[in-house]
Amino acid sequence: MTHLMWVSCMGLSFFQKTTFIIFFVIYGSGLVLAQANDDLITVIDGRQYSLSYYKSSIKVLPPDWKKVWIITNRKQEEGAAPERIQSIRRNILFNCVRNTYSTLATVNYGDTNAMGKPNLQTQSGFELNDDPVPAGTPLAIIFSQICGA
Numbered sequence: 001m002t003h004l005m006w007v008s009c010m011g012l013s014f015f016q017k018t019t020f021i022i023f024f025v026i027y028g029s030g031l032v033l034a035q036a037n038d039d040l041i042t043v044i045d046g047r048q049y050s051l052s053y054y055k056s057s058i059k060v061l062p063p064d065w066k067k068v069w070i071i072t073n074r075k076q077e078e079g080a081a082p083e084r085i086q087s088i089r090r091n092i093l094f095n096c097v098r099n100t101y102s103t104l105a106t107v108n109y110g111d112t113n114a115m116g117k118p119n120l121q122t123q124s125g126f127e128l129n130d131d132p133v134p135a136g137t138p139l140a141i142i143f144s145q146i147c148g149a
Contacts, residue, residue, distance in 0.1 A: 040071075041145070044138045049074050051138045058146055064097040066146050067104070070139075073112045089114045092139075093128070096147035100130040101139065 042052045050073045057069040072088045091104040110116060133143045 043141050043145075047075065051142075053142055053146075061093075065093055065095055067091065067093045068142070068146055070142060071114055084110065086110055086112045087114045092142075094133070094143055094147055095130065096143075098130070099133050099143070101133050101143065102128045102130055 039054050039056045040052045041055050042050060044051045051070065052073075053068050053070045057067075059067045061067055068091075070090045070092055072090075074083060074086055076082060085108040087109045089105075089107045089109065091106075093102045093104055095101070107114070133140050
């Protein structure tokens with residue numbers, strides 16, 4: 001991105017380059033945030049937490065599997081002590097034929113939307129436990145949206 005900005009600015013005066021860079025920083029960052037918000041599909045937005053997944057993170061794997069990053073954001077109640085973990089990112093592998101899933105990685109974050117450095121990594125590695133997708137849960141909704149497409 002920086003290289004593209006530099007090529008676009010070649011042949012311009014210092015004032016024009018500075019104006020272009022300031023314009024890009026102000027409006028370009030808004031565009032990036034808008035794209036990030038378009039990528040985040042919210043499945044549930046409850047009082048205690050919200051659960052979403054990143055549309056761009058969906059990977060189709062042979063034979064009938066799909067992998068996706070899911071994010072859970074905890075919501076703070078007024079007057080309650082802040083919790084150490086504010087958001088949880090999980091990498092989930094769905095077996096679309098067998099209606100099962102495996103958790104490949106779970107990373108806890110101290111800030112919402114998995115911002116900042118991870119506080120604690122609780123699981124990692126390819127543990128293909130192939131658990132049945134529980135019916136009537138947000139995970140089942142994500143399964144139907146991803147595997148049904």
